[in-house]
Structures are given as structure tokens and as C-alpha cells.
Amino acid sequence: MPITTTRRRLLAGSVATLALPAFARAQGAVKPRLTVISQWSAGSDGAAITALGKKFEEKGGVWQHSPVPGFTTEMMNKLRAQIMAGDPPACSQLKGPEIAAWSKIAPTVNLDALVAAAGYEKVVAPDLARLHKPGGKWISLPLQIYSTNMLFLSKRAMDKAKADKIPVTWADFNGLAEKMKAGGVAYPVANGGTRPDDGQKFEASLAGISPTAYRAAIMNLDKKALEGPEIKAAFAQVRKISDWMDPNVGAQHFSTNLKRFIDGDMGMMIMGGWAQGVLRNAGFKFEEFIIAPGPSDNSKPVFLLNADAFIFWQRKEPDLQAGQTLMAQLVMDPAIQTMYSQITGSIPVRTDVDLSGNGWSDGQRRTGAALKEAIASNQAVLSLAHNMAQENGMTAAMIDVITEYVKNKTIKPEQAAIRLAEAVEGAR
Amino acid sequence: MRDRTFAPSRVLIYLIVLLIAAAWLAPLVVVVLNSLRTNEEIAQASMIGWPKQWAWSNYVTAWSGFCVAETCAGIRPYMLNSALVTIPATIFSTMLGAVAGYAVSLWRFRGDNWIYGIVTLGLFLPQQMRLLPWTIVLRDIGLINTLAGLVLIHTIQGLSFTTLFCRNYYVAIPHELIRAARIDGAGFFRIFWRIIMPLSPPILIVTVIWQFTHIWNEFLYGVTFTSGQQQPVTAALIALSAAVADIPQHGVQSAAVIIAALPTLLIYVLGGRYFVRGLTAGAVK
Numbered sequence: 001m002p003i004t005t006t007r008r009r010l011l012a013g014s015v016a017t018l019a020l021p022a023f024a025r026a027q028g029a030v031k032p033r034l035t036v037i038s039q040w041s042a043g044s045d046g047a048a049i050t051a052l053g054k055k056f057e058e059k060g061g062v063w064q065h066s067p068v069p070g071f072t073t074e075m076m077n078k079l080r081a082q083i084m085a086g087d088p089p090a091c092s093q094l095k096g097p098e099i100a101a102w103s104k105i106a107p108t109v110n111l112d113a114l115v116a117a118a119g120y121e122k123v124v125a126p127d128l129a130r131l132h133k134p135g136g137k138w139i140s141l142p143l144q145i146y147s148t149n150m151l152f153l154s155k156r157a158m159d160k161a162k163a164d165k166i167p168v169t170w171a172d173f174n175g176l177a178e179k180m181k182a183g184g185v186a187y188p189v190a191n192g193g194t195r196p197d198d199g200q201k202f203e204a205s206l207a208g209i210s211p212t213a214y215r216a217a218i219m220n221l222d223k224k225a226l227e228g229p230e231i232k233a234a235f236a237q238v239r240k241i242s243d244w245m246d247p248n249v250g251a252q253h254f255s256t257n258l259k260r261f262i263d264g265d266m267g268m269m270i271m272g273g274w275a276q277g278v279l280r281n282a283g284f285k286f287e288e289f290i291i292a293p294g295p296s297d298n299s300k301p302v303f304l305l306n307a308d309a310f311i312f313w314q315r316k317e318p319d320l321q322a323g324q325t326l327m328a329q330l331v332m333d334p335a336i337q338t339m340y341s342q343i344t345g346s347i348p349v350r351t352d353v354d355l356s357g358n359g360w361s362d363g364q365r366r367t368g369a370a371l372k373e374a375i376a377s378n379q380a381v382l383s384l385a386h387n388m389a390q391e392n393g394m395t396a397a398m399i400d401v402i403t404e405y406v407k408n409k410t411i412k413p414e415q416a417a418i419r420l421a422e423a424v425e426g427a428r
Numbered sequence: 429m430r431d432r433t434f435a436p437s438r439v440l441i442y443l444i445v446l447l448i449a450a451a452w453l454a455p456l457v458v459v460v461l462n463s464l465r466t467n468e469e470i471a472q473a474s475m476i477g478w479p480k481q482w483a484w485s486n487y488v489t490a491w492s493g494f495c496v497a498e499t500c501a502g503i504r505p506y507m508l509n510s511a512l513v514t515i516p517a518t519i520f521s522t523m524l525g526a527v528a529g530y531a532v533s534l535w536r537f538r539g540d541n542w543i544y545g546i547v548t549l550g551l552f553l554p555q556q557m558r559l560l561p562w563t564i565v566l567r568d569i570g571l572i573n574t575l576a577g578l579v580l581i582h583t584i585q586g587l588s589f590t591t592l593f594c595r596n597y598y599v600a601i602p603h604e605l606i607r608a609a610r611i612d613g614a615g616f617f618r619i620f621w622r623i624i625m626p627l628s629p630p631i632l633i634v635t636v637i638w639q640f641t642h643i644w645n646e647f648l649y650g651v652t653f654t655s656g657q658q659q660p661v662t663a664a665l666i667a668l669s670a671a672v673a674d675i676p677q678h679g680v681q682s683a684a685v686i687i688a689a690l691p692t693l694l695i696y697v698l699g700g701r702y703f704v705r706g707l708t709a710g711a712v713k
Contacts, residue, residue, distance in 0.1 A: 038497075041667035043674025046497045053498060066655035067497040069667030077559060077652045084560065085567035255675055259472060282471035282675040 033062040034323035036310075037082070038093040039075045041067035044277055048343040055336060061326050062319075072387070080105075088313035090320045091327055095309050096388040100134035102311065108139035109312040111328055115141075118332040123350040125371065125380045127219075128307055131388070140311035141331045144346035146273040147367050148304040148383040149204035149294030155287065156264030157185045166292045170208055170237055173268070173295045177244050180267040189244040190266035192254030197271075198403040199385025200304075201241050204270050206234035207302045208295040211379040218398075219382055219389050221428070226421040235405060235413035241270075242406045255282070262288050270294060272306060272386070276363045277345035291363035293370040296379070303374035306386040307349060347371065397427035463487070463682035470678045483679055490684035494677070496667040503684050505657065506664035510644055511691070512575050513660060517582035518639040524583065525590020525635060530624050532591070533598040534606050535616065544595060550588030555648055558585070566653060573655050581653070582643045589642075590635045597631035598624065633702040641692045661688045 034056060040049045046067070053063040066089070068075040075093065082088050083106045094102060115121055115138045121129060124142065132140045151167070158164065160183035167173040177188035191197060207214040209230050216225035225231075246266070249257065255278050260266045262284050269275065276291055293301040310331060312324050330336050337348035342359045347368045355368040374380040382388040387395055401423045405416040458476055463486055465479045492502035531537075532544040562581055563572070571577030601624070609619045650660035665688055669681050696703075 039670065041496045042494075042670055042677070045674070046495055050495075050498045063498075065497055067667060068651060069496065069659070069663045069665075069670055074648070074651050074666075077648065081559065081563040081572070081652050084563045085572050087572070253676065255471075256475060258675075259474065278675050283468040284472075 030319040030322050031060060031062055032056075032322035032326045033317075033319040034064065034091055034327050035089040035320065036063070036065045036091050036093075036327075037068055037075065037079060037089045038065065039068050039072065040093070041069050044281075044344045048340050051339060051343060052330065052336065055330055055339070056323075056326065059326055059330070061323055072392075083313070088315070090315050090324050091310050091312050093308060094140060094311040095307060096131060096382070096386075097391045098387065099131060099140050099309065099311055101391055103134055103139055107314040109314055109324055111138040111141065111312060114138075114325065114328045115332070118329065120332045120350070123352045125305060125349075125351070125375050127380060127382055128305055128349070131307075131382070132309060140309045141328060142307040142309040142349040143331055144308050144337070144341050144344060145349055145371065146306045146346050146386075147293070147370065148200050148272045148306045148386055149207065149270060149302065150273050150275070150363070150367065151292045151294045152190075152261070152269040152271060152275060152279075153290040153292070154190075154261050154264050154267050154269075155289060156262065157183075157188070157267035158290075160185050160264050161267070166290060167295055168299050169297045170205070170295045171297075174237075174240060177240075177267065181244070185267045186265050187244060187246045187260075188267040189241050190254070190257055190261040190269040191245040191249055192256060193249045193251045194253060195399050195403050196385045197254055198406040199399045200270055200272070200383075201406060202234060202238050202402045203304055203384045204294045205237040205241070206230060207304055207379075207381055209233050209237065209297055211296075211302050211381055214381050218384050221390075221394075221424055223421070226424055227417065231417045231420065232413045235416040238402075238406060239409070239413060242409065247407075258282055258284065273347070273363065273367050274345055276361060280345075286361070286363075291366060293366065300377045300379055301370035301373045303371050303380040304383040305380055306383045306388055308346075351375065394424070394427045397423040459682045459685060462678050463490075463686055465679050467675060467677055467679045471675050475678070486679040486683040487687070489680045490687055494668055494680055494684070496664055499657065503661060503664055503687055506659060506661040507688065507691075509575060509654075509658060510661040510688075513578045513582065513650075514640055514643045514691075517579045517586065517643050518636055520579070520583040521586030521590050521639050522632060522635045525587055526594045526624070526628060526632065527620060528587065528591040529594025529596075530598050530620055531616075533595045534601060534603065534624075544591070547591045548588055550585065551592070559648070559652060562649070562653070572653060573658060575654065575658060577653050578649060578660070581649055582639075582646070586639050586643070589638060593635050593638070594628075594631055597628070601627060630702055630705055633699045637695055637699050637703055640695050644692050 038049055040046055049065065049067075053065055056063045066078075068078045076098075079089070079092055079094075079102070088106055120141075128142055128145075132138060132142055151173075153166065157180050161176060161179035162183060163176055163179055165172070165176075167176050180188040203214070203218070206218065213225055213228055213230035216222040217228065217231060246257070254269070254271055254275065257266060258279060261269055262279075273291075279289060280286070293303070296302040310327070312328065315321060315324070332350075334348070334350055334353050337350055338353055338359075340346075341348050341364070345361070345364065347355070347364055351368075351372055353368075355365045371380060384390065384395060384398060389395070390398070398420060401416065401419045405411050405419075411419075461477070461479060462470060462475070464482050464484070465477070466481070466483045466486075469480055469483075470477075490503055492504050493500065494502050528547065532540045566572040566577045566580075571580060605623060606619060609623055614622065645662060646660070647662040647666065651663045651666070654660070654663075665681070665684055668684055669676060
């Protein structure tokens with residue numbers, strides 16, 4: 001027995017001595033290089049990824065970024081073409097369950113060792129962590145988080161309603177909307193007319209009524225939960241919301257109506273955290289609106305997670321591999337996450353980043369605090385409207401039902417609940 | 429002589445035509461006005477409005493200033509890319525279409541109708557369906573991520589349309605003309621150059637306008653098969669508008685859209701007169 005141990009040790013030792021210099025040589029000799037595909041090209045999104053690239057270059061890397069303009073479909077087309085051509089990017093933007101789906105198409109890099117070294121797992125919301133390690137291994141890294149159910153309140157609409165309390169539950173919200181209507185606010189709920197916009201109204205309603213039902217019905221597609229009373233209650237709440245919206249808004253981006261919101265012609269907006277950046281960049285002042293977590297009937301914040309992430313594709317080239325290591329380390333770095341979120345207005349994925357300092361807005365601090373509380377009370381769930389809860393096909397089937405319901409007021413909540421369950425069955 | 433222009437029915441017709449024209453032009457007017465307003469002004473007032481101060485700087489930013497991620501060169505380099513793809517692809521697809529249309533209409537051979545049918549079948553294939561086959565082809569011939577690859581795609585895909593157009597036009601040419609030339613000893617290409625080409629300008633103008641507009645405005649292939657600096661102008665336009673965490677840059681976007689639309693507009697202005705004439709030439713023999 002002692003002999004085998006020695007032999008094994010000897011063997012391990014010699015392998016290590018042989019491998020180590022080679023490893024060190026590989027690390028030292030090649031300049032890390034990274035090919036990246038993302039859809040971030042313009043505005044603060046473009047600025048943030050440009051800044052990330054600068055940091056990559058400061059660390060001695062070669063940054064080769066191909067922004068794919070447009071929306072997710074175009075980027076997926078591009079990614080598919082690159083993979084088919086045998087030339088996947090070393091790293092690409094991808095989010096939600098699509099990470100698991102795409103990881104079956106081409107081999108990905110196992111990032112477990114790097115994640116462990118960075119102590120990343122402990123500081124990421126559990127539901128979020130699961131998305132990024134399908135099959136139990138980390139193959140992608142979340143970079144920044146938005147909450148899709150933030151509540152924006154127009155100060156002028158509040159004045160018209162003679163209200164100063166931020167609504168916490170849906171009952172509060174509905175009461176305030178009534179007051180606004182009575183006080184002369186034409187449309188107590190501000191709206192755009194896009195699919196995600198409609199989807200957000202539903203997911204905020206359901207998650208605010210019962211995060212447990214949301215998790216079961218929307219994330220796990222549990223049949224009983226999909227036919228449960230909470231779904232009907234959520235559709236009933238969506239109907240109230242849609243009655244307070246301007247029906248004459250076509251398929252418009254929410255930003256089209258920001259002026260009406262600030263003017264107090266529209267009162268409250270349920271939108272992702274990114275809206276504060278949009279408001280700020282449109283020249284509106286922080287004093288003109290309030291940001292709070294969306295309504296939650298148990299008074300504890302509910303957080304609908306929308307997280308952008310990078311997935312890492314296997315490459316043989318040593319310089320690309322070194323680039324992937326460097327990129328992974330950067331993405332998980334608290335300082336980099338701080339820099340990134342401060343540019344875009346999101347919050348860092350790492351829950352241990354301190355948001356009290358300069359450079360963070362009150363909205364970001366409130367979002368960060370809401371995330372911590374929501375994780376503690378198991379109320380951080382994944383957004384359906386922003387492709388975090390389900391794969392694209394399933395999401396599309398569900399949003400179809402929701403967006404039709406928002407626009408067609410002859411559909412009853414009970415009917416909508418049945419349609420939603422049927423759509424899920426059909427898309428399975 | 430009574431002035432007919434004052435007949436009530438005529439006034440009504442003019443009114444209706446004017447209304448339709450106004451409806452069609454309204455979006456253009458909004459885009460032109462917005463191209464001359466600052467972003468803040470648009471955000472703080474409304475999407476529709478008269479410029480308070482003329483923001484000509486939007487055009488400067490659109491042409492050479494705005495950033496697509498790390499590259500801040502405006503629309504200019506992408507305009508050049510689009511031209512480098514559109515001009516050769518338009519010429520190649522038009523010429524090949526003319527030859528193919530001539531062959532299937534006037535040069536009867538076994539299976540000519542089948543070939544014509546298969547070529548025009550290409551019109552019915554959705555663009556998305558052709559993405560993967562093109563990926564494989566471009567990969568195998570080494571043209572992925574190049575402008576030459578795009579020229580190839582647009583040339584070949586354009587063939588369905590150009591062949592259809594030219595064939596329908598050439599069918600009207602009397603066969604006796606061809607027969608006489610063959611008796612005189614002219615071959616396939618001699619007849620094409622000496623007889624068909626001189627008769628072709630109306631339909632060639634139609635196909636050139638059609639192909640140019642179509643290729644210039646194409647987005648999906650441009651964005652899938654090229655990267656970064658290689659991309660056509662449509663990709664740059666979308667890049668400019670795709671910000672999530674920002675107020676849309678309506679002023680600069682509008683200016684960029686107008687600049688990007690100028691080449692196709694020019695083609696229409698120069699050739700539009702012939703467009704309808706060429707299209708109907710075959711129809712009303």
C-alpha cells in the first residue's frame with residue numbers, strides 16, 4: 001500500500017511538474033484575445049460594453065467586439081451562422097433559458113473553477129444562478145440586473161391626486177389610481193403598446209399577488225397553478241390597469257409617452273429599471289418622479305429578474321482561451337460590475353456590492369435593496385416578458401394571450417386564464 | 429369654352445387625391461421635421477412638432493459622428509459598404525436575369541418552362557429559410573463575413589425576380605425576329621447583344637430600380653453575414669435605434685434615415701418615369 005501511494009504521488013507530481021511550466025508558458029506567451037457578439041451598440045448600452053472592452057485592453061487583451069444591431073432575433077441568427085460556420089465567438093451575449101437551449105447546439109466552456117475562485121455563486125440570486133449553469137456547470141455569467149416591475153410615480157399626478165404615500169400593495173395601487181382619475185389625471189397608468197410592455201403588466205400583477213403562484217405557473221408551468229385562482233386574480237388586476245391606460249397608444253415604445261407621464265397627464269408607470277436612464281437622458285429631473293418596487297400584496301418586495309449575461313463558446317486557440325479566462329474574471333469583478341451598472345442604470349448581479357456611494361441613484365439603491373429583501377424572502381422570480389422565465393417559443397405563446405387580453409376588453413379574466421393554460425399546453 | 433377644372437366632380441377627385449397624398453407624405457414630413465429638432469426638444473414636447481431651433485447638427489452627427497459601440501464614424505462607412513454591395517449585385521443580377529429571361533422566353537429548348545418555373549419558385553421562399561443554406565455555402569467557399577459574400581447572395585437571389593421581369597418582357601418580342609437572325613447566322617449571344625439588348629432599356633430600368641431598392645434596404649443578410657465595420661447601412665440604422673437604456677435618438681435617427689434613403693430616392697427620381705412604362709410594356713402589347 002505505501003508503495004502505491006508513493007507511486008501515485010510520484011506520478012501526480014511528475015505530471016504537475018510537466019504540466020505547470022507548459023501552462024505558465026501558455027499563459028505568458030499568448031496575448032489574451034476575445035471575439036464578442038452582443039446587441040449592445042447604441043446609447044448607454046454601447047457605452048457600457050465599450051468601457052468593458054477598454055478594461056479588457058488595459059489588462060493586456062485584444063478586444064474584438066461585433067455589435068449585432070437590432071433585437072434578439074438578429075443576434076441569434078448571427079450566432080447560429082457563426083456556429084454553423086465553425087467559427088463561434090469566444091463569448092456572446094445570451095440570456096435566460098436560451099442559454100440552456102443553445103448550449104445543446106455547440107460546446108461551451110466550463111467556468112466552474114473560475115466561478116469558485118471568484119466566490120461568485122454565493123452572491124448571485126439562486127434562480128439566476130440556475131439559469132447560468134444548465135446541467136450543473138457554469139457556462140455563462142450574468143452581468144447586470146434590471147427589475148421589470150419597478151413602479152414609477154409622476155410627482156405632478158401625485159399632486160393632482162393630493163397623495164403622498166407610495167403604494168405598496170395592489171389595493172394601494174388601485175386606490176391611488178382612483179384618486180388620480182378623480183383628481184384629473186387622464187390616464188392613471190402610463191403605457192406604451194409593445195408586447196413586453198403588456199407582458200410586464202401581467203407579470204407584475206401575478207408576482208405581486210403571489211410570487212409562489214408565479215413561480216409554479218409561469219416558471220415551472222405547473223398545470224394546477226396555471227388554472228389556479230391567482231391567475232384569474234392577476235388577469236382581473238390587469239383589466240383594471242388596462243382600463244386606466246390610454247387605448248390610443250399603438251405599438252409604441254414606452255418612451256413616447258414620457259412627457260405625458262412627467263406632466264401628470266399619465267400617473268404611474270410599471271416599467272423596468274432602465275426607464276430611469278431613459279427619463280434622465282430625456283432631460284427630466286429626478287425630482288419629477290419617484291421610483292419604488294412594484295406592488296406586492298404581502299408588503300415584501302417582489303423582484304422580477306431580468307439579467308443580461310455572457311455565454312462562453314469552446315475555442316481551441318490558446319489566445320482566445322486566455323481571453324475567455326480574462327473576460328470571465330472581469331465580468332465577475334465587483335469593480336467592473338459597478339462600472340457597468342453605473343453607466344446603464346442597472347444594478348450589479350453581485351448582491352455584495354455596496355450601492356451607498358456616489359455614482360448610484362436612489363432608484364438603483366432601492367432596486368438593490370429590493371433584490372436583497374426579495375432573495376431573503378424567496379420573492380425574486382424570473383421575468384416572462386423579457387425572456388427570462390421560458391424559452392422564446394413558450395414566451396411568445398403566453399405573451400400572445402396576454403397582449404390580446406390587454407387590448408381586447410371583451411375577454412373576461414376567467415376566459416383569459418383558460419386561454420393561457422391552453423397556450424402553454426399547445427406550446428409544450 | 430367652359431373651364432372644366434371647376435366641375436364639381438373634378439374638384440372632388442383632386443380633393444381625394446390631395447388627401448391621399450397628404451396621408452402618404454405625413455410620415456415623411458414628421459421624419460424631416462424631427463431630423464431638424466434636438467432630442468431633448470422631441471422628448472420634452474412631442475414626436476410631432478415644428479422645430480424651435482434648427483438642429484442641423486443632427487445631420488453632421490448622423491453622417492460622421494454617432495457611435496455603433498466602439499466605432500464612432502456615423503453612417504458614412506456603412507453607406508460605402510452598402511454601395512459596394514448594391515451596385516455590383518444590381519448589375520450582375522440584372523444582366524444574368526436578362527440572359528436567363530431571354531433564354532427561357534425566346535430560345536425554346538427542352539424543359540425551358542420547367543427551368544423558368546424553378547427559378548421563379550425562388551420568389552416564394554421566405555428569407556429566414558434561406559439563412560442556414562447560405563451560411564453553409566458561404567462557409568464552404570470562404571466568403572462569410574465579407575461584402576463579396578453579400579454580393580453573391582443578392583445576385584443569386586435577385587435572379588428569381590430579374591428573370592421573371594425580363595422573361596415577361598421578352599415574351600412580347602416577335603419570334604420571327606429571332607428566327608431571321610438565326611437564319612443570318614447569329615448565335616445565342618450575338619442575338620442577345622444585337623437584338624435583345626437594344627430593345628431592353630425599359631425593362632432593364634425596372635429591374636435596376638427594383639434590385640437597387642431591394643438590396644439597399646435589405647437587413648437580415650447584411651447583419652447576419654457581416655460584422656462590425658463591414659455592415660451595410662441598414663444595420664447601422666438599426667444600431668442607432670436599438671438602445672434600451674436610453675432615450676431614442678429621434679433627431680439623429682431621422683437625419684440618418686433621410687441620408688440613407690437618398691440613393692434609392694435618387695434612383696426613383698431618375699428612373700421612375702420608366703418604371704411604370706417598363707412594367708406595363710409587356711402587359712399591353
